[in-house]
Amino acid sequence: MTKLETPTKKTLGTRLKELVRQQIFIPIAALLILVVFNLIVDPSFFAITLGQNNNGDPVLSGYLITILNNASELVILAIGMTLVTSASGGQDISVGATIAIAGSVILRILCGDQVRPETMQAPIIVAFLVGCVVAMLFGAFNGTLVAYFKIQPMVATLIMFTAGRSIAAWINNNTLPIVNDPVFAYFGNFIPGIPVPTPVFIAIACMIVIALVLKFTTLGLYTQSVGINSHSSRLNGIDPAFVKFLTYVILGLCVAVAALIKVSRISTINYSVIAKDIEMDAILAVALGGNALSGGKFNMAASILGAYVIQFLTTTLYKFNVASDALPAYKAVVVIILVVMSAPVVREKLSKMWKARKEAK
Template sequence: MSAKVLILDEPTSSLDDSEVEKLFRLMRRLKSEGVGIIFVTHFLEQVYEVCDKITVLRNGRLIGSYTTAELPRVQLVAKMMGKDFDDLAAIKQTDGGTGSYRDEDIVIKAVGLGRKGYIKPFDLVIHKGEVVGFTGLLGSGRSETVRVLYGAERTDEGELFVKGKKLAAKHPIHSMYEGMAYLPEDSDMNKTLKNITSKRLFLPIFCLILVLLINLVTRPDFFSIEIRDGVLYGFLIDIINRASELVILAVGMTLVVSASAGTDISVGAIMAVSAAVCCNVLTGGERAATEYANPLILGFLAAILVGTLIGCFNGVLVAKLNIQPMVATLIMFTAGRGIAQLITDGQITYVRVESYKTLGSSFPGFPVPAPFIVSIVVVAATVLLLNRTALGMYIQAVGINKKASGLTGIKAVLIIFLAYAYCGFCSGLSGLIASSRIYSADANNIGLNMELDAILAVAIGGNSLGGGRFSIAGSVIGAYTIQALTTTLYAMHVSSDQIPVYKAIVVVIIVTLQSPGFARWRKALAQKKADRAEGKEAA
């Protein structure tokens, strides 16, 4: 970074705790490299955590600049409020006129209660019949303290006692059982409902619950799970198992959509090519084999490598040549299955070896389907990579504004290229699982229409198809929702040829709900209702 002075205006106002910590680590690194930083914020905790000097402004006037270590917090508050420190120090603590309290009258007692990165440990005693007030500026921690006491936020240190009984308030329901109630500052039901529905994961979770409820009504035994021959069986297990390839594809598709504001419609074809390469390597070019011509690991590596290389090819077209993503990936979407047919001589290639079926069935001694385990490993590894490195932040920055991210030193071309390469890797791995299920390479059917399902999973996951911020968890939930929907449609005797039509309708609805035009229309409608209500009140 070539900047000598960096100005950050309320950068943490919309970040969660983990994102704030990432920002602070970056600020400390830039500071060590000699970059001067102006950090504007109203969170006093953050000021004392990262700032060396404090400048106080009030009503457009400079009050003064002070060294952080030499300015106690109460003095800072006094300067912000325009009060003398002596005035604040003269405030006496009163007991409300009720006199002293006995130990047996203690209702709530907190000892060192806190949560790292959220609120520092505190001690608190509340007696029977006592009214305790919490006051402070925005960001001072007053609301956080109450939420911690009630169990609305988890704690990682300290103890809480209610009427002498130790309470592990990990959930509000535990506090309710002990007679505690919580009325938040925003108690308006409409605002609360709006806050819930505005959460990114609300749409995917709502869709998944809706589909599962439909299945529960049509099939009362839908949630029944049993073990047969050491393997879990049931409708729910079948959905989890069959959705594994889609989950892996959705992870790769999420990064592509976020970074390039476009979709990779070649993922299904890449699956077919990867499966064809793997089976061709293992059979030695024959159309069927009962033993391996080459080591199994060689076939797996070849399939994943081919998938990754095709992803790199797509990445070059999109990132370097600036070809629209759908047009660029249309090349492999059209040619991919033809390439797979050439590799297999237009025939289905069979690998009739038991060990080859393991990846698509179950590992010995594990009742959980192997594809599900592989998909969970991919999701966990991806989330770990994005959260422990700056890659996730870079992908979002490039997706939001490619030119602006370039001005900050982010190599947008490289980020988009890596996103497509990783999507190719995910497609190759999904092709392996699909091939292992049927112990063969069927170029016509492996991965067929999977690109639509992957795009739909990303959309249902609450991710904008216009790029920018993304949620891997949302895409995973979306993938399971799609598989549950597919299972439901089959149960309703809908033909496989008609199922893509229903899915396409769902895509259109979701994209419309996410569009800026729909948001403007909804905002204008709300404004009209407000104006109409004001007119009636005036009349």
């Protein structure tokens, strides 16, 4: 028996080691820590209740639903951001500002010239498609600067970061249009009769689309090869500039979807506040997923999980009555702990210490 036990133990140990080495382990571990912490402090965190909203429709409520709901935009952005990071080795810091632009365009199409029209001036799908085109154009602008003018991504997107919210205000002549139609609010809230918030479905749809795209097209392969070595990809017949350009356009599409959810949540827009600091959270999601911010290989699932971890953390902090202004300080501490724990240097040192201790025994 003992002879049999030792090999199984070893395989279990090596399996554990393999698991720890995997990239997705970082966000999973972070999520587990947060879950365990909440379980110990207050198990009611995980309670989900079926209630009714003002219109008498059934809705699910609870912290978990809040997390899933509020993380939707972040997840959608993280998908695009992962591709951009992988291909260009830099991040797009203009996503918050472009969300403001896309949201402004959507409202402009829906409201026409009026500030508070009785009926919508155009079908939602038209407004959304125009929003997509505009967001993709701005993505293309960023992409052109990065891919063809060879400007560092963070610097190139600094332009839109500076101008974006101003352009958004300019599109609507600095008025705040309000959409009265309840149908428009479905995208950011609940569809009557379905108790799960709509953004969750939109986020899941985006995940399925990107999973299919990565599975059945060469997008993933090309982005990673360009990110790892753009010169050798060129020699292999890939156009690195075009691949980089494409990832920024895809991020533009993600931005448009996130913008639809954002403006639908409140049926209006606030140019200086909408999606504020979301670019930082999106980049953090990519980093928490263990992806190198300097480009190259990526793990989409880890990024998406990273986005949920960030929202989980935010909601946990809100639950402990942390003022929303003071929230960043706590977030920073947690982020530093997570990042230090997952830093390769620290992990190497820890494993060396672990080995030394084992040998000493």
